Amino acid sequence: MLFRSRVMAATAGIGPGRDRDTLHRSTQIVGKVRLAHALGSVTGGRSALYVSPRGLTTSAIPHRDGAFDIEFDFADHQLRIRPSDGGGREVALKPTSVAQFYTETMAALGELGIQTLWVPNWSSMAVTCSVPGGDRRT
Numbered sequence: 001m002l003f004r005s006r007v008m009a010a011t012a013g014i015g016p017g018r019d020r021d022t023l024h025r026s027t028q029i030v031g032k033v034r035l036a037h038a039l040g041s042v043t044g045g046r047s048a049l050y051v052s053p054r055g056l057t058t059s060a061i062p063h064r065d066g067a068f069d070i071e072f073d074f075a076d077h078q079l080r081i082r083p084s085d086g087g088g089r090e091v092a093l094k095p096t097s098v099a100q101f102y103t104e105t106m107a108a109l110g111e112l113g114i115q116t117l118w119v120p121n122w123s124s125m126a127v128t129c130s131v132p133g134g135d136r137r138t
Helices: 002-011 019-038 098-111
Strands: 050-052 055-057 061-063 066-073 078-083 089-092
Touching: 019 061, 019 066, 019 098, 078 098, 089 098
Parallel strands: none
Antiparallel strands: 050 055, 055 066, 061 066, 066 078, 078 089
């Protein structure tokens, strides 16, 4: 029950009925990042997230000569991106659009030198929001 309460707290305030959908879309974004680096392509692949003591994690994702992982930390309401060479970035898990979460996550990865070549298929997602420079769905 503690894990469930942390998930609900991390997504609280997004809007009635949208908490689960928003978390689902956010985990899809992180899963696609994992696929893009592990397989070189996100087409047709699936990626699992694993339960961690603080939320959900990708486990190690290969990148150049090292690796990185991404963790949804529901205790501190942060998405943590941790490369094996040290440092790291955080994206706040706060009430926001999926498009904004995508933009912030890609920016954090870019700041770490982790370029992810993946463009989301906004038309396959049902939650409407504003996407900078793109479609209006996420």
